[in-house]
Amino acid sequence: MPRRNGRPRTFLGHLPLPERTFVVDALRTETVGGIVLLVAAAVALTWANTPLRNSYEEIRDLHFGIGALGLDLSVAHWTSDGLLAIFFFVAGAELKRELVVGELRDPKAATVPVVAAFSGMAVPALVYGIVATAMGGTWNGWAVPMATDIAFALGVLAVIDTHLPSALRAFLLTLAIVDDLGAIAVIALFYTSTIHLPSLIGAVLGLGLFFHLHDRRQVHGWYWYVPLALVIWGLTHASGVHATVAGVALGLMLRVAKDGEVGHRPAEHIAHLVRPVSAGVAVPLFALFAAGVSVSGGTVGAVVTSPEPLGVALGLAVGKALGVFGGTYLAIRFTRARLGQGLALADVFALAMLAGIGFTVSLLIGELAYPNPADQEHIKAAVLLGSLTAALAACVLLRLRNTKYRRLYEAETADTNADGIPDVYQYDNTWEQKHNPSLKRPNDRPYRSDGPDSPTGADG
Structure with a gap:
C-alpha cells in the first residue's frame, strides 16, 4: 500500500493550507464568473429564439479589425480566438503552478486525478465514436465532449447552494485544468489544416523572448509583456494554429518560484489578476455569441436522431461520468488509496456527473470540427442538451448529500x-x-x- 509519512495515502483528504487558500481564491472568482456565464448563455438562447434573432446574427457576424494583418474578424471570431486566449492563459498558469508546487507535483498524489482526467477525456470520445459510427456518422466531432467547463459547473453549484468540501472542489478544478490542456493539444494537433511557417517561427521566437524576460531576467512591468503577448497571439493566428494555443503557451511560461523569500509567486499573482477578466468577461462574451442556437422541436429532434449530435450529447451526459468515475475507481483500487474522512464513492460519481458540463471548450471545438453553420447549430444544441442533462443529474445527486457536505465544510472552516x-x-x-x-x-x-x-x- 502506498504510504506517506508512515500512513496510507488519502485521496480527497484535507488540502495543505497554502493549497486550500489558492483553491478557495481561484474558485471564488470562478463561481462568480460561472453565474455570469449562466446569465450570458440564457441571454444568448433567449435572444436567438425571439423576433430579435436577426439582430443577434447581425452583431455576431459583424466584422472589424485590421485587414492588412489578417485580423478583419467577426465578433464571434474575436470572442473565440481572442477572448478565449485569455481563458487558456489562466488555465496554462494554473497548470504550471499545479505541476511545480501544487497537487500534481508529486507523481503519487497526482495519479488519481490525472488518471481520472484522461479517462474522462477518452471515454466520452469513445462513446461519441460508438454512437456516431453505429448510426452511420463520422468521427469528426470526437473531441467535442472531452472538456469540463469549471466556471459553468461552479455556477451550477452556486445556484443549488451546495457546500462541497474544498478537496472535492480542488479535484474538480484539477480535472478541468488537465481537460483544458488536453483540449488545447487536440486543437493544435487535429484542427490545424495549414501552417504558415514564418509566422509560426515568429511566434516561437516571441515565446522565447517572453520566457527570457520573465524567467531569466525577471523583468517587471506589464507594459513589456502585454504588447509582446499581443504580437505572439497575432503571429499564432497568422500561422494557422488556433490562436488560443498562444494563451496556454504564455501561461506555461510564467515563473512559479517566489520573488524573494517573502514575495509572491508570479504565476499565482498574475493568474489572480487576470482570472476576473477571464471568468467575468472573456468566457461570458464567448458564450453570448456562441450559445445562441434555435431551440425548436426540429433542432431537438435533429440532436436525438442524427449520429454526430447524439454522440456529442451522450458523450457529455454519459461518457464523461463513466470516464471520470471509472478512472477514479480504478486508480484508487490499484493504488489502494483511501477516500478522505466522511466521503464515499457516491461523492466521486456526483462530481463525475458534474464534469459532464462541457460548455465553453466544447462549443469552441464544435465550431472547429463543423465549419458548416447548419451542422454547427445541431452540434451546439447537442452540447447544450448534454451539459444540461449532466447538470440536472449532478444537482440531484449533490443535493442528496448536501447535509453531509455542510457538516464537512463547517468542520474544515471552523x-x-x-x-x-x-x-x-x-x-x-x-x-x-x-x-x-x-x-x-x-x-x-x-x-x-x-x-x-x-x-x-x-x-x-
Whole structure:
C-alpha cells in the first residue's frame, strides 16, 4: 500500500493550507464568473429564439479589425480566438503552478486525478465514436465532449447552494485544468489544416523572448509583456494554429518560484489578476455569441436522431461520468488509496456527473470540427442538451448529500480561536503542522499524530 509519512495515502483528504487558500481564491472568482456565464448563455438562447434573432446574427457576424494583418474578424471570431486566449492563459498558469508546487507535483498524489482526467477525456470520445459510427456518422466531432467547463459547473453549484468540501472542489478544478490542456493539444494537433511557417517561427521566437524576460531576467512591468503577448497571439493566428494555443503557451511560461523569500509567486499573482477578466468577461462574451442556437422541436429532434449530435450529447451526459468515475475507481483500487474522512464513492460519481458540463471548450471545438453553420447549430444544441442533462443529474445527486457536505465544510472552516487559521490545520498532523512550527494547538497540548484525536483524513 502506498504510504506517506508512515500512513496510507488519502485521496480527497484535507488540502495543505497554502493549497486550500489558492483553491478557495481561484474558485471564488470562478463561481462568480460561472453565474455570469449562466446569465450570458440564457441571454444568448433567449435572444436567438425571439423576433430579435436577426439582430443577434447581425452583431455576431459583424466584422472589424485590421485587414492588412489578417485580423478583419467577426465578433464571434474575436470572442473565440481572442477572448478565449485569455481563458487558456489562466488555465496554462494554473497548470504550471499545479505541476511545480501544487497537487500534481508529486507523481503519487497526482495519479488519481490525472488518471481520472484522461479517462474522462477518452471515454466520452469513445462513446461519441460508438454512437456516431453505429448510426452511420463520422468521427469528426470526437473531441467535442472531452472538456469540463469549471466556471459553468461552479455556477451550477452556486445556484443549488451546495457546500462541497474544498478537496472535492480542488479535484474538480484539477480535472478541468488537465481537460483544458488536453483540449488545447487536440486543437493544435487535429484542427490545424495549414501552417504558415514564418509566422509560426515568429511566434516561437516571441515565446522565447517572453520566457527570457520573465524567467531569466525577471523583468517587471506589464507594459513589456502585454504588447509582446499581443504580437505572439497575432503571429499564432497568422500561422494557422488556433490562436488560443498562444494563451496556454504564455501561461506555461510564467515563473512559479517566489520573488524573494517573502514575495509572491508570479504565476499565482498574475493568474489572480487576470482570472476576473477571464471568468467575468472573456468566457461570458464567448458564450453570448456562441450559445445562441434555435431551440425548436426540429433542432431537438435533429440532436436525438442524427449520429454526430447524439454522440456529442451522450458523450457529455454519459461518457464523461463513466470516464471520470471509472478512472477514479480504478486508480484508487490499484493504488489502494483511501477516500478522505466522511466521503464515499457516491461523492466521486456526483462530481463525475458534474464534469459532464462541457460548455465553453466544447462549443469552441464544435465550431472547429463543423465549419458548416447548419451542422454547427445541431452540434451546439447537442452540447447544450448534454451539459444540461449532466447538470440536472449532478444537482440531484449533490443535493442528496448536501447535509453531509455542510457538516464537512463547517468542520474544515471552523476557527474557534479566531486567529485566521482554520482549527483543522492546528489540530491535525498536516503539511502545515510539520513545516510551520509557529502553528500551535489552541490548548497548547503536545500534538501526537497517533493520539486518539488524530483524524484519519488529515494527510490529503
